[in-house]
Amino acid sequence: MSIDQKARYAASHEYARAEGSVVVVGISDHAQAELGDIVFVELPTVGKKIAKGQTFGTVESVKAASDLYMPVGGIVAEINESLQADPALVNREPYSSGWMIKVTPSDLSELDLLLDAAAYGKSIGEV
């Protein structure tokens, strides 16, 4: 299972990676593997303000639908339009082309509340 060392992780398997003025959000490699083939991703509208821990969308796999939770709160600056035509990008490249939203964070210190790569790895049983 690959873990992006530059990101931090929520217990619910979303990652948050600071990039300049925004935080890039998606789901971890572990999460996409657990979900199986992803067939639809529902994302919020740009401009929406969502608090940490609130749902920002849904990811649908062949077997089930799962809510997505904001790892940090803020305003949705951008959504990954490519996921409309190719939701499987999340399976193939969860940390790069399979990113989900970019957030202008309300409080960057919320990143510190997340697990770092090592701690996340431990939590999912990686050695």
Place this chain on the structure above:
Amino acid sequence: MPITYPTGAVEEHLITRRSVGLFDIDHMGQFEISGEGADEFVASIVSAKVSDLAAPMARYSLLLDEGGKVLDDLFIYRLPASWWIVVNASNRESDYAWFSSRKTEGVTLVDRSDDTYMIAVQGPRAVELLDLVSSGAVSAIPRFCWGNIHIAGIPVLFGRTGYTGEDGGELFFPATEVLRVWNYLLEAGLQSGIETAPIGLAARDSLRFEAGMPLHGHEISPEINALEAGFKWACDFSKEFIGKTALLAVSEQGLARKLVGLDVQGGVPREGYEIVCETGRVVGHCVAGMFCPTVKKYAANAFVEISFATPGATLSVLIRGQPKPATVVKRPLYIPAYRRTTN
């Protein structure tokens, strides 16, 4: 049969539509009916016309109760001296009891399921692969017919039938030989360069769904009559059969609801989701729904009130409380190989 193999549901579906998929469907049941009066008995209990079935023909049929509701769907193979009937795994026991309690004196009913292994080999290159392992015997068997072939020296009853909308067949052979036959086919695929992979239940579902085939418990069930599910074609009204009278009455009254296909935008419709009309009134419910990898749609099969059951009708499906546009479309989404005049 697992939900998916490591390959994954979407790719397993695509492999079947581009090359060859192997399906371990041993969970299905097989009955053999023979003896004096067997022909009349079978004709009286299944919905389809069987009086014209002679070896080596096979045909799809429903099994109905007195109310015209669907107890199961079947595939019937007319063997030289008996009827070979394939039933759904979940209905094996109840189907056996149904046949058993109604069979006439002289008729023999044997459950062959435990001794028989069943697999399916489906895809545009399935016959090519099967010909390699059967010394060319499979391509000589017409669609909806069966033949006796040998694979790895093992006798196999081969039916040119299937549940995916692709060419290929369903194979019946002694249960003790499963590994030899299965591995022989995989090895033949490897040696010949014909892409061949085992396919799980999730892809089996999306394949049959695209091809417009029902899954008992969803599009057909003991709560659903044959006509509202669109199976008038599988009923021979020129003969007497269990459920005929009830269906004639249904036909007389007119259908209250009908099974339709829905093309959905903005989410994955799933079993149980409600369908609402413009005013927000619930007018139906989904019995199956999913992403369709070949036609690349989010689609559902749903029962809706008859006035909305016309292609083009615009409805909404409630996906976790949110209404998403759902347009009634013609089924099937993917035309089965045997119905295509050109490939």
